[in-house]
Amino acid sequence: MAVVFERPKALSDVPFHYCPGCTHGIVHRLVAEVLDELGVVGQTVGVASVGCSVFSYNYFDCDMVQAPHGRAPAVATGLKRSLPDNVIFTYQGDGDLAAIGMAETVHAATRGENITVIFINNAIYGMTGGQMAPTSLPGQVTQTTPYGRDTSVAGHPIRVCELLSTLSGTALAQRVTVDSVKNVNIAKKAIKKGFENQINKRGYSIIEVVSTCPTNWGLSPQEAMKWLQDNMLEYYPLGVYKDVTAEGGNK
Ligand SMILES: Cc1ncc(C[n+]2csc(CCOP(=O)(O)OP(=O)(O)O)c2C)c(N)n1
Numbered sequence: 001m002a003v004v005f006e007r008p009k010a011l012s013d014v015p016f017h018y019c020p021g022c023t024h025g026i027v028h029r030l031v032a033e034v035l036d037e038l039g040v041v042g043q044t045v046g047v048a049s050v051g052c053s054v055f056s057y058n059y060f061d062c063d064m065v066q067a068p069h070g071r072a073p074a075v076a077t078g079l080k081r082s083l084p085d086n087v088i089f090t091y092q093g094d095g096d097l098a099a100i101g102m103a104e105t106v107h108a109a110t111r112g113e114n115i116t117v118i119f120i121n122n123a124i125y126g127m128t129g130g131q132m133a134p135t136s137l138p139g140q141v142t143q144t145t146p147y148g149r150d151t152s153v154a155g156h157p158i159r160v161c162e163l164l165s166t167l168s169g170t171a172l173a174q175r176v177t178v179d180s181v182k183n184v185n186i187a188k189k190a191i192k193k194g195f196e197n198q199i200n201k202r203g204y205s206i207i208e209v210v211s212t213c214p215t216n217w218g219l220s221p222q223e224a225m226k227w228l229q230d231n232m233l234e235y236y237p238l239g240v241y242k243d244v245t246a247e248g249g250n251k
């Protein structure tokens with residue numbers, strides 16, 4: 001019988017612990033499919049961060065390092081510089097990348113570190129119970145903004161791709177989501193481009209995936225996907241913010 005669906009080789013045979021409706025699992029699969037297609041699993045080192053995806057080191061069947069507290073880009077820098085022929089990626093949430101890890105992120109990008117960054121923006125701190133993240137939307141109710149995020153007190157959400165696209169060392173800054181088959185396919189292409197950039201030594205690539213956290217948003221999986229579509233995509237428009245391979249360089 002023809003095989004129509006199977007687990008990517010780059011994923012271990014370990015069940016995910018993610019909540020129902022959480023998009024971490026979809027993105028894990030896309031990264032694994034890309035590693036399989038590029039034939040680089042045996043030479044890849046992933047860097048897990050803090051947050052729900054800390055356990056990604058159990059799921060990706062390549063070498064993994066865990067870098068707490070936003071230091072994933074710094075650890076990835078060291079790995080890539082000492083192992084230039086290996087493929088190095090980080091997998092980071094918005095609390096990790098855009099709060100405690102923002103300095104490392106900006107400096108790795110501006111140095112043009114030749115790494116691939118998978119950035120999961122679910123507008124909240126998932127693992128620790130739903131506190132406000134730098135990416136939480138204006139008015140969004142979280143554990144630490146029970147009356148909604150007041151931008152006059154808590155500031156405005158950070159648009160990471162727009163910010164990093166201004167830096168010379170950034171090769172690719174693209175925002176995608178995984179709310180439909182069409183968008184899953186676009187997301188996979190972007191992730192593949194991010195890894196191909198690294199193989200071709202083009203510099204820092206970031207793929208931001210607008211994601212769900214049904215558990216901490218207090219919504220069902222279906223409601224969460226609709227909330228993402230109705231609220232997040234307006235503040236975080238999908239698209240390519242910088243692509244050095246595009247005609248004319250930047251966009
Ligand atoms: C310096 C520091 N502050 C706080 C924490 C606690 N902490 C662990 S995970 C996390 C939230 C991570 O959220 P995010 O990166 O958005 O990932 P998610 O769980 O939503 O996937 C926090 C605050 C920590 N580990 N270190």
Ligand code: SF4
Nearest residue numbers: 018019022052126213
């Ligand atoms: S708490 Fe949120 S981010 Fe974490 S696994 Fe559950 S749905 Fe996903």
